[in-house]
Amino acid sequence: MDIEVNVYRKLQNWYDSYEGNLVYQSQYIELKDILPNCFGYHLFQLEGPKNLDWLQNSPIGHKVLGRFEYPELTFEDSQIVIPYDQIPIQENSLDVIILPHSLDFYPDPSYLLKALVAPLMPEGSIIIFGFNPYSLLMIERWFQCQSLFEKCNFLSSSNICKMLQENQCEIEQVKTFAFRPLLKNKSAMKKLRFLETLGSTCCPSLGCIYMIVARKRVETLTPLRLKNNAVPIISKKNVPVTTQRSIK
Numbered sequence: 001m002d003i004e005v006n007v008y009r010k011l012q013n014w015y016d017s018y019e020g021n022l023v024y025q026s027q028y029i030e031l032k033d034i035l036p037n038c039f040g041y042h043l044f045q046l047e048g049p050k051n052l053d054w055l056q057n058s059p060i061g062h063k064v065l066g067r068f069e070y071p072e073l074t075f076e077d078s079q080i081v082i083p084y085d086q087i088p089i090q091e092n093s094l095d096v097i098i099l100p101h102s103l104d105f106y107p108d109p110s111y112l113l114k115a116l117v118a119p120l121m122p123e124g125s126i127i128i129f130g131f132n133p134y135s136l137l138m139i140e141r142w143f144q145c146q147s148l149f150e151k152c153n154f155l156s157s158s159n160i161c162k163m164l165q166e167n168q169c170e171i172e173q174v175k176t177f178a179f180r181p182l183l184k185n186k187s188a189m190k191k192l193r194f195l196e197t198l199g200s201t202c203c204p205s206l207g208c209i210y211m212i213v214a215r216k217r218v219e220t221l222t223p224l225r226l227k228n229n230a231v232p233i234i235s236k237k238n239v240p241v242t243t244q245r246s247i248k
Contacts, residue, residue, distance in 0.1 A: 007105045007151050008047045014148050015049035019182040028054045038125045040095020048100035089119040097126045117167040122218040136181040137208040157210040169214040176207030
């Protein structure tokens with residue numbers, strides 16, 4: 001599977017930029033409201049920013065950070081290196097999964113999502129952040145303002161929701177934010193601040209970043225009991241009586 005080794009490192013560095021930090025702060029606020037209500041024993045995050053302070057909002061004790069390459073930074077809990085072509089995590093072992101733009105740069109996002117839902121416990125939560133193709137962010141892609149977006153899949157939230165539903169997940173929340181184009185110019189970003197209020201009011205689905213919260217549902221089969229007064233399929237009255245005849 002062809003994966004650019006440095007693309008997720010670029011994502012980490014982008015989070016440290018001015019516009020990337022604005023996105024991080026917005027995502028931090030969203031996770032601050034969601035993570036306290038996600039319970040369990042094991043939380044797993046695949047890729048994302050260097051700053052992992054948002055994980056402090058989770059009451060889960062064991063947090064695991066996954067990277068597609070050996071990380072330079074140390075994480076106080078657990079770190080694992082994820083092979084590009086497989087997810088070496090036991091099925092039904094995770095309670096919460098966070099994917100901060102992890103699907104945006106993977107060559108086969110459908111495969112990656114399916115491989116990550118498998119380790120999720122029934123009733124476990126998965127939180128996905130992605131770049132919205134139906135937003136002002138596409139202006140930057142057209143004019144190639146940022147090299148980060150050259151390799152971006154730009155998957156729509158509806159496509160992600162469809163993939164989640166195909167993998168036994170129920171969608172609980174879909175939300176977009178960051179309605180300004182993600183420009184490097186601080187002065188221009190400040191002048192366009194009014195778009196945050198205007199966008200959230202007039203076109204709430206056109207934010208540059210979307211967030212999807214879903215829960216894994218597993219249908220169980222309920223055994224049917226035969227009623228006491230039920231009529232048997234074969235009645236004794238309907239069974240033909242055979243007689244023995246002598247053969248000469």
